[in-house]
Amino acid sequence: MARYQAGIRTEARIVEATRELLGKVGLDGTTLKAICDRADVRAGSFYNLFESKDDAVLHVVKDAIRAVDPHPAQDAPDSLKELVEAYISFITGQPEVARVYLKIAMSGATNGSLANSVRRHHERRVARFSLAIAGEHPELTDDEVTARAEIILATLSGLAFIWMLKPGFDFPSRARLAATSSLVKG
Amino acid sequence: MARYQAGIRTEARIVEATRELLGKVGLDGTTLKAICDRADVRAGSFYNLFESKDDAVLHVVKDAIRAVDPHPAQDAPDSLKELVEAYISFITGQPEVARVYLKIAMSGATNGSLANSVRRHHERRVARFSLAIAGEHPELTDDEVTARAEIILATLSGLAFIWMLKPGFDFPSRARLAATSSLVKG
């Protein structure tokens, strides 16, 4: 082991370059050559530090996933409002990384470590939203709470999706409206 | 022009092969070679009938888009229930083509004829849903109606998205529940 400073700095540069590229040109445009050019590194150095191209992308996406949650370490339930605002910040703050997140989630069947990360993350978020909803709406049964959490999350993803389709779309206000109206008993 | 029967049959075989491939292996797996192998055609024949690979994919996606609408030619407004059921049928009936539809919608910035088709189709659907909602809820203003239409469509897309992530997810019942609860005044 005993890594040198140079290698550590290079690794950081590569991750940053990958993040910027995912933001600017999307997943398809984020080629190995593009990453290496932007990080000012040759292919050999890249593979000295990363297993594969996906390895670098995974780094970035995992960071993005972490960024969507407001207080990851905390056990106390957040309020639904807080959770929704955190999601809005995630989407509007890093739209292109959010697009990558959604794209990867959608990209494939059941395999691939990227897709697995996204799936696990989704489960955690449903649990998180469920906790908040249960706290604020004690009249709902457990199943109803889960259904509501899934619907709210689906709506947020779907609105984000539309926002990516039409840049002028007022995502934040639609998201806030949707979050309140999804809670009534159906 | 004066096309021969052989060419017409070959074209149909290519479209069908493309549709099946999009369903089985997704957009990335639908390569020219795969299409030609499945349609039992050589590359030269393919390009005698189609401008490009995207041209063939576009054929399939446009068919899928048409399939999502219950009565495309009709002017009378459908009921919201009908529209939601049509969407459910679309997603559960041709899940992999639906995935392609969502994927293409999400895939990129503002260019590409595929992305444009999807965008235009989304606008038409919002109009369609708005009409239904306005008919059933006269107490809502125009802006509120549009907002509700966009939210319902977003929720349906988002739920479809989750369903693709977790095959066991009960998409139809969630979709029906969501459609009713999204209509209250917020």
Added chain:
DNA sequence: CCGGTTTTTGAGTATACACTCTATTTTGAG
């Protein structure tokens, strides 16, 4: 400043892709 370790280089490999081109065969109207 020595010397093992880590890092870097950059040409090179293998592969996959969409697409082209020309020669050949097939079609079907007159």
Added chain:
DNA sequence: CTCAAAATAGAGTGTATACTCAAAAACCGG
């Protein structure tokens, strides 16, 4: 039957991709 137009074959082109490897350079504890 004829023959021009349509359809087909399939080898070939060009380009882009992720990734490898052996040699050279930089690093840093002692």
